[in-house]
Amino acid sequence: MKKSIIVAxxxxxxxxxxxxxxxxxxxxxxxxxxxxxxxxxxxxxxDEVSDRGFEIFLDLKFNDIxxxxxxxxxxxxxxxxxxxxxxxSGGKEMLxxxxxxVKGTNIKIFGVSVxxxxxxKDTNTIFKRDTDKQVLSMLELAEEAMxxxxxxxxxxxxxxxxxxxxxxxxxxxxxxxxxDDQSRVMTPKEAISLGADFIVIGRPITKxxxxxxxLEQVYQSIL
Numbered sequence: 001m002k003k004s005i006i007v008a009x010x011x012x013x014x015x016x017x018x019x020x021x022x023x024x025x026x027x028x029x030x031x032x033x034x035x036x037x038x039x040x041x042x043x044x045x046x047d048e049v050s051d052r053g054f055e056i057f058l059d060l061k062f063n064d065i066x067x068x069x070x071x072x073x074x075x076x077x078x079x080x081x082x083x084x085x086x087x088x089s090g091g092k093e094m095l096x097x098x099x100x101x102v103k104g105t106n107i108k109i110f111g112v113s114v115x116x117x118x119x120x121k122d123t124n125t126i127f128k129r130d131t132d133k134q135v136l137s138m139l140e141l142a143e144e145a146m147x148x149x150x151x152x153x154x155x156x157x158x159x160x161x162x163x164x165x166x167x168x169x170x171x172x173x174x175x176x177x178x179x180d181d182q183s184r185v186m187t188p189k190e191a192i193s194l195g196a197d198f199i200v201i202g203r204p205i206t207k208x209x210x211x212x213x214x215l216e217q218v219y220q221s222i223l
Contacts, residue, residue, distance in 0.1 A: 008202030012040035095145035116172035154186035161195035
């Protein structure tokens with residue numbers, strides 16, 4: 001059974017995390033631990049998720065000078081992590097040292113291209129170019145560093161998948177209309193059909209009145 005769904009566990013309270021985990025099926029999904037849970041609960045939340053049989057996507061989006069990123073990754077490389085993230089915009093040396101830091105482990109490095117909360121107006125303000133052009137620039141850098149995968153919006157999936165060099169993690173997935181802070185969104189089925197290897201879904205599942213049903217519906221929609 002292929003697991004393509006990553007459920008985002010963005011909670012700062014351990015009891016809240018446990019309540020959500022109790023209702024998820026580790027045969028249907030992986031779990032994303034981001035900065036909200038990790039900065040509040042630290043290594044304990046990784047152990048909690050792993051002990052329940054879930055594979056872990058640690059989404060801390062490292063972006064600092066190469067030496068600091070290397071030391072940060074060495075601090076977590078022995079934890080039961082399947083994938084972790086760095087910002088591609090940190091530069092080739094940072095990407096290279098990230099790959100070096102996970103050598104000898106099974107951890108895959110995924111580079112964040114452009115945050116899914118940003119739109120063209122934002123990227124033109126920050127990077128002085130449209131989103132798709134910024135993504136292309138980040139892809140070229142990721143290729144040079146030979147990282148394992150790319151985190152990108154569903155709307156840039158075709159660009160990334162066309163390179164045939166990376167696995168893809170796609171946030172900004174919404175199984176139905178959901179009013180939040182994501183700008184470039186798409187349904188699970190649409191994203192998988194465009195070639196996403198993994199899709200990240202948070203609040204539409206974790207804030208649902210029926211978490212098991214919400215996860216099952218997403219799973220069935222992408223079969």
